[in-house]
Amino acid sequence: MPSQLEELVSFLHSPQPAVRQIALDNLIGFSTGPASSLFKYDNFTPVKDLKELAKENSKILVQQSITILVNLCDDATMRKIIADDTEFVKYLITKIIDLKNTNADVMCILLSNLAKEDTITSVFDMVRESSKDLDEVFGSSKLIDCLMDCFVKGYDRELNKYANFDYLSYFFADIARFRRGREYFINKQEYDGVCPISKLLVFTEKYDSKTRREGVASTIKNSLFDSETHERILNDETINLLPYILLPITNSKDSEIDEEDMFNLPDELQLLPEDKVRDPVTSIICTHLESILLLCTTHASREYLRGKSVYPLIRELHKNVEDEDIGDLCYRIVNMLMRGEPEIGPVEEMPVKNAEDGDVEEDDEDEEMIEVA
Known part of the structure; x- marks a missing residue:
């Protein structure tokens, strides 16, 4: 017989939105520390449910489900399950570059946590669908270029009033651990003829954002290996x-x-x-x-x-x-x-x-x- 908590996580895939919301309200507190093992119930079904909830139209449902996924990344097994789902990672990035997304920053945190896994290099092959709104902002269809543009142009909330994209600096630092990432940062890109690392350098002295300075400093270091x-x-x-x-x-x-x-x-x-x-x-x-x-x-x-x-x-x-x-x-x-x-x-x-x-x-x-x- 499942315990009460196991019954609670099973409600994450309830067909009723109100039931899913109640489950999320009560589960956030269990997403850190030893209690997070609860989400391994039934062959990690709660993790799969959370990824689906992250695609809902409800601002609150998405914010809470992404928050739980962020915290679950502390467990290497669950982090790998999330990161290995390349379709979900692509969805996550497309939502980050959605300039009306109210949850873009917490999604940046999740993406930076997922970058601990080797499969994150798949981002270099991901492209976005063309749309008038995005084409006016981003000069490239490659998602990695769009993330770079968000970080560089969006630090003052000019791109998205709900996000400053600071945590993308940690994502960049981690993808620079891989040779393909290092090559990306130090070589000129086709869409603008600029080396991405040169766009980051100005933020080494952005003293109002420790996160941005710290991530950029690590990106530079990792790009020099x-x-x-x-x-x-x-x-x-x-x-x-x-x-x-x-x-x-x-x-x-x-x-x-x-x-x-x-x-x-x-x-x-x-x-x-x-x-x-x-x-x-x-x-x-x-x-x-x-x-x-x-x-x-x-x-x-x-x-x-x-x-x-x-x-x-x-x-x-x-x-x-x-x-x-x-x-x-x-x-x-x-x-x-x-x-x-x-x-x-x-x-x-x-x-x-x-x-x-x-x-x-x-x-x-x-x-x-x-x-x-």
Whole structure:
């Protein structure tokens, strides 16, 4: 005999909307922690029901069902069941780019959680149907391009008054773990001739949104795991990567940079306004330092960084910020930049630990799922 709670989840596929609503009202509180195992009842039928409820026309039904799915992503098995349903993932993305959708932001959270699964790379093959409204906003039929446009153009709620799309930054960071994702970010796209990563860089200093800065910083880092692309990226003026990695780690009060070093800095860092401050979140500074460390992998990139006075900036950061993790990363960067170069042969280490074969492994922090109360 099923328990009362198991009977409750069975109501999710009731033909009566009012019964489904009552079930959702009572089940949200069970979607986190150990209680979430309830949704594995009857071979995960409640998960399947929730995906169907997410397609309803009711704003409340959709919001509650998506919220529960977001929380269930903390369980690897249920997350995989949701992510492996590529038709549902495609539906989710088409609703995110629906600029009248009141639930777009919570759907962005769900999409970012699903990006922990390898099957998320299917998004690169998904296209939207043509419609007059969408064609006027999006220059591409590829859903990944539409998501990028939502993130870049919709941060101030100009595209959708109900959404700022900030959580797409975490989605971008995770798809950049895969080689196909990295190739997407660092290569010009047909529809606009622009490298997507160059569109994200301006948000490294958006200090009113930790989510956006954090996700963008991780996207940059993950896009740099292929060392053979570093020299091209650094020298591509249309991307202009380095200043946007360095600006978040600098402060206008960093005074002990001599005139010659100052002259060699990227133009964007030579005349900082007096109110320029470092990113207030040390973990984000660490992510940018990890990006710099990755760029130290090849001789050509190290020479480029030396020529742009990166060492004096790292020295000032280390001197003025007391944080063990920042200090450790600064030490490793200085070791890479200031040691003598061998006449031949590659650097003997890949300086950031989570790179393996073609794809990047997540660290413990990246594994954390976003939950919705």
